[in-house]
Amino acid sequence: MKTIHVTTTVNGDTVEYLCDPRETMLDVLRDRLNLTGAKEGCGTGDCGACSVTVDDRLVCSCLMLGVEAEGKTITTVEGIADGENLHPLQKKFIEYAALQCGICTPGILVAAKSLLEKNPDPTESEVRYWLAGNLCRCTGYDKIIRAVMDTAADMREAS
């Protein structure tokens, strides 16, 4: 099948690629742009391991086609830290051991960051429902929820 030329912005960089119209955004990120931080856990939008933001909106990149990225601004887990300075969520996830195997972590960090940008003071229920689309099989979510709540508190204090 004929490939299509796409120009988009990923983690602040302008990138161009050719992709098959059937390829998902996740395939493009992983196989064409070598950004393997986003993971494919299901391919059906149920697990959230492939979460990215597209023009600041949280999406499952497995449910978006690569060709749909034309002219958009995409942020993946690789774009969360500022150089060597980790995002407060990244620091707190390490501190709280809010990860075990780590396969869901990229998606959860992208989703949690998106939550805190919209709602800097979420309740525990709000965090749990926002992250309900991000499956974690290791932790029972306890330490993840605590890490997100505590990051939110720190960020409120800092701002």
Add this chain to the structure above:
Amino acid sequence: MALDDRKTTDFKFIGSRPDRPDGLDKVTGRAQFGADAHAPGMLHGAIVRSPHAHARIISIDTSKAEQLDGVKSVVTRADFAKDLSGEFSFVLENVMAGEKALYDGHAVAAVAASSALIARDAAKLVKVDYEILPHVTDVDAAMADDAPILNDTYADASVPSGLHPNVVRYHDSGHGDVDAGFASADLVIEDSFKTEATHQGYIEPHACLATLGNDGKGELWCTTQGHWIAQKTCAALVGIDTSQLRVTASEIGGGFGGKTTVFIEPVALALSRKANRPVKIVMNRSEVFRATGPTSSTSMDVKIGMMKDGTITAAQGIFRLQGGAFPGAPMEFSAMCAFAPYALENVKQIGYDVISNRPKQAAYRAPGAPMASFAVESVIDELCNKLGLDPIEVRLKNASREGTKASYGPRFQRIGLVETLEAAKAHPHYSAPLKPGQGRGVSCGFWFNHGGETSVSLALSEDGTCQISVGTPDIGGSRASMALMAAEVLGIDYENIRVTIADTATLGYNDVSHGSRVTYASGLATIKAAQDAVEKLCKRAAAKWGIPEDAVFWEDGCAKPSGANAGNFDPVPLAELTKDMGATGGPISGHFEATPEGAGVSFGTHIVDAEVDPETGKTAVVRYTVIQDAGKAIHPTYVEGQFQGGAAQGIGWALNEEYIYGEDGRLQNSIFLDYRVPVASDLPMIDTVIVEVPNPGHPYGVRGVGETGIVPPLAAIANAVSAAAGVRLRHLPMSPPRILRALVAQAHEG
């Protein structure tokens, strides 16, 4: 002082909570999991799977697929080793069907092509002619006289005569006289239970990258709990020498027992050999559900007799496990774990391993134990209710202790069940008031834990830091635990130790990361390897001072003279000894290669509060507390994580997760939307209490903690649901429709 004599509990590093060494890689997305590997010239593989539950393969026509542009190789069963026996033959048959497809999703052929899209298209062009055969997927139906026969050669010598050929293994054990025990009871309750198959549900699908040449030398990168077993199995299945295949374990995105065997790895190797190019295969989620790991589904009968004072007089259980199309359902573990928490004079347990047209079961966290515990702990709860007894007091009264003759035979060494029960009784959760409509349940659970072959190599660097190679993939933070244990022995900082999961070519054999063995066995090996290095460091100091080797001992990271008689020398720190080690005798390393046999068994007690919505039958878990004996918590935060993760998986098993097969024998819910594991909004915070009753078989007292935590939740929640809604569910999962049916039936009876 002999190195092993250290009995101190005054640890400097053990029990602290430093950051995990893999944390930064995992929060930045650069950790390399199974599907993240690429190789120059790499092809993508796809697998052709049977849509039928049971069918004879008449013919496979691969010609159309081979003609598709970009397709480089196609394999069928003919491309694998012949004449395998035992477990390898079952694994091969599961990895690539021979004469028959035995379940929906069974692999029958595979293709490799220049892109994943082309491979997927090519797989659709492989034409398989099937003769559809009658199938069976339910365990009781598979044992019935008229059940279709899957394979009449699988039953082993243990099976009593007269049973259907689908019953392939049998176990019975116990002691005393159960009939006399039941006769002396004030109350006997006997009930039947069923549990549905659940999947380990790791978020990372199976993935591998394989290279194999026609010289019989290969490289394999894969997500696995054990790369040596992968090496051994793959080499056998593709017919090469074990040592010629180097296997590297990727970061593993969850396993829980499901990644202790191979599925796509031998297929990728066979495709690679035929194409002479690297081949990557990544399963999609539906393939994971249809063709890998679930647990066994079960059908169980449990009978227990009790005196009015709560003493159990006799217990008996029959555990029928359906383990898919091959022998191996862990029915002996169901049987042996079922009554292990209790000191019983009269006990009998029987297990049946039954094959059916489902995927080959794989281990899942304490394999076989959670289901048995569900049945047993439910009956104990019913007895407590009927006799008006407190469930923790009754469990304490009957609890196994040091010296108790276990239900499975031998006497227990030092164990911590009573301590978990006492902690449960004292926990504020147990005495907290319940809101109207809520109910509280408790349950105990048991798991054996395991040792297994273990090799560790530790090398000191000139700057006084340390690198450790271990062979057990890190599935729960074990690199941090190993570093802590080595730091404790060497007396250098945690941050100065780097732990790497070595590949199969650079370290001796290691058993799989399973059986809750890693912190125990690799930990013991790390301690011994560090002690080996310390012994060498002491020798260097002795030589430096010109005193006998046994006049030097190691403390706080320094060699010290053992007393005034040894001489008056200032302590020499590790870095001082390694600085010029090349010139004082050569590089200093420590090693351990052995099979530790002192894994201590582990018990836990869980408390749960649940609320059942009478309109919908939906159960909410409103409070949950895990209390478990860890022996010694090396990194308490990661122990808590294991407790919480086990409980969450148990909650899913109890309330929602199940394999649903249609009349056609096809799996109906093979995506996460339909096979719904617990999500963040389903769960409360999960409180934990770490009990520490040291395991005599480990230098620091470690018991494995990974598996026991999934054993109690099923019954604990069933008991809470019973208390909350007044209905006793004996069929898991207790999904809303099942609970609603029970509520309606009760209303009719009432």
Add this chain to the structure above:
Amino acid sequence: MKVKVHLWSGLRTLTGGLEKVTVDAANTGDLLAALVRDFPQLAPVIEAGVSVAVDGRIIASSLTEPLGADQEIYLMQRLKGG
């Protein structure tokens, strides 16, 4: 040295009804070999993998663990895990 070994009851049919047998063995390897020698029908069971509990300590696979005459010895099904 004579040692007493307890078998799980499912093995009775392979030992002529015995649940406790006495064999000559100095270590776990000897023990398994002696069981196969004295009760050939146990061979497939032992080959499939068994563990031995010695005074409550479960020896999952080692064939070299020494045995004493007064120890409590149980044959168990081979242990593994998830």
